[in-house]
Amino acid sequence: MAELYLGLISGTSADGIDAALVHFEPQLQLVAGRTYPWQADVRGKLVALGQGGNIESLDELGELDVQLAQCFADTALQLLADFGIDKSRVRAIGSHGQTVRHRPAATFPFTMQLGDGNVIAERSRLTTVADFRRRDVAAGGHGAPLMPAFHAAMLAAHDEDRAVLNLGGIANFTLLPATSTRASGTVRGFDTGPANALLDAWCEKHTGKPFDANGEFAASGICIEALLECLLDDPWFALPPPKSTGREQFHLRWVESKLRRGSLFDESRPADVQATLLELSARTIAAALHANQPDTTRVMVCGGGVHNPALMARIAANLPGMTVESTAAHGLDPDFVEAMGFAWLARETLAGRPGNLPSVTGARGLRVLGAVHPA
Numbered sequence: 001m002a003e004l005y006l007g008l009i010s011g012t013s014a015d016g017i018d019a020a021l022v023h024f025e026p027q028l029q030l031v032a033g034r035t036y037p038w039q040a041d042v043r044g045k046l047v048a049l050g051q052g053g054n055i056e057s058l059d060e061l062g063e064l065d066v067q068l069a070q071c072f073a074d075t076a077l078q079l080l081a082d083f084g085i086d087k088s089r090v091r092a093i094g095s096h097g098q099t100v101r102h103r104p105a106a107t108f109p110f111t112m113q114l115g116d117g118n119v120i121a122e123r124s125r126l127t128t129v130a131d132f133r134r135r136d137v138a139a140g141g142h143g144a145p146l147m148p149a150f151h152a153a154m155l156a157a158h159d160e161d162r163a164v165l166n167l168g169g170i171a172n173f174t175l176l177p178a179t180s181t182r183a184s185g186t187v188r189g190f191d192t193g194p195a196n197a198l199l200d201a202w203c204e205k206h207t208g209k210p211f212d213a214n215g216e217f218a219a220s221g222i223c224i225e226a227l228l229e230c231l232l233d234d235p236w237f238a239l240p241p242p243k244s245t246g247r248e249q250f251h252l253r254w255v256e257s258k259l260r261r262g263s264l265f266d267e268s269r270p271a272d273v274q275a276t277l278l279e280l281s282a283r284t285i286a287a288a289l290h291a292n293q294p295d296t297t298r299v300m301v302c303g304g305g306v307h308n309p310a311l312m313a314r315i316a317a318n319l320p321g322m323t324v325e326s327t328a329a330h331g332l333d334p335d336f337v338e339a340m341g342f343a344w345l346a347r348e349t350l351a352g353r354p355g356n357l358p359s360v361t362g363a364r365g366l367r368v369l370g371a372v373h374p375a
Helices: 040-050 058-082 117-124 134-138 148-155 196-207 213-219 225-232 252-263 270-292 309-317 337-350
Strands: 004-010 017-023 029-036 090-103 110-114 128-130 162-167 170-176 188-194 298-302 323-326 371-373
Touching: 004 058, 004 337, 017 058, 017 337, 029 058, 029 337, 040 058, 040 090, 058 090, 058 110, 058 117, 090 117, 090 337, 110 134, 117 128, 117 371, 128 337, 148 162, 148 170, 148 188, 148 337, 162 270, 170 270, 188 196, 188 270, 196 213, 196 252, 196 270, 213 270, 213 309, 225 252, 225 270, 252 270, 270 309, 298 309, 309 323
Parallel strands: 004 090, 090 128, 162 298, 298 323
Antiparallel strands: 004 017, 017 029, 090 110, 128 371, 162 170, 170 188
């Protein structure tokens, strides 16, 4: 019977915990996948922290770390119960945690994901691999993105240049040159800027809905080109890879500061601002791909944004001549690619194999990632 690994992640949007149970032999298969929403009060804390808010005390930080870990452990156990899977079949959990700060360019670089792996292992009674990003940061890397090694293992092609686009809270690329011409280490990956995080935040503020279902709110507006140019002026977009970002960089206060610039814009047309934020994502994604792998044939999209037809249409329009399609066309459920990836990273760590790619993160070399907490 195939050995199972269980991946857990709560992404930048903090809309819930994605849980994926997979096996890798003889080939990758998603055995079970489900998203479990955060309680409203917990999500509120996470969104506020992710957008640059501060926590009141070390006691509060410590308690939140444990609270989230308990939620991750309970999610893992709930997934197994919901699908009738015996816990004894699971070799390990790979838990990403919840990013609340990501500062790889600080004087003392760091990244912080909450959800203590000790607590997950103790509560679930399953070996848990957690805290994947900090070793790469310690080695001089950005600690992100970490999915390119998984993408390369699962989605590279012999005869065409491909790109994997993750449309989470933040958009990021994995660039996969054709394996027939690729030299070792030339897989690249980097964040391109905001995706769902800004769209969700603006939509919730102006409609009360947590996300823009089917992109209908954005589709009802018109892109404000002058505002778009103002947003595109942010120096972060001009930085070369490797680079990474998060809610602490692109958040509602950032948008509002642009709206106030020179009193040129206001919030009286919120649907137009939503359309502009959508176009910001599409254009920065396209610009990044044209600059870094212009001969791409196929763009395979995963993450929550794959369900936003307005966003997908604008991305395709900005990438003429390229096929833009869901990873589902290649056997990977787009909603669980990242969770599957952290299950894969746990497997690599337990086997003593590196999980980062220095060509992606900028680290000084290959590193085995994560801390192992035995059952």
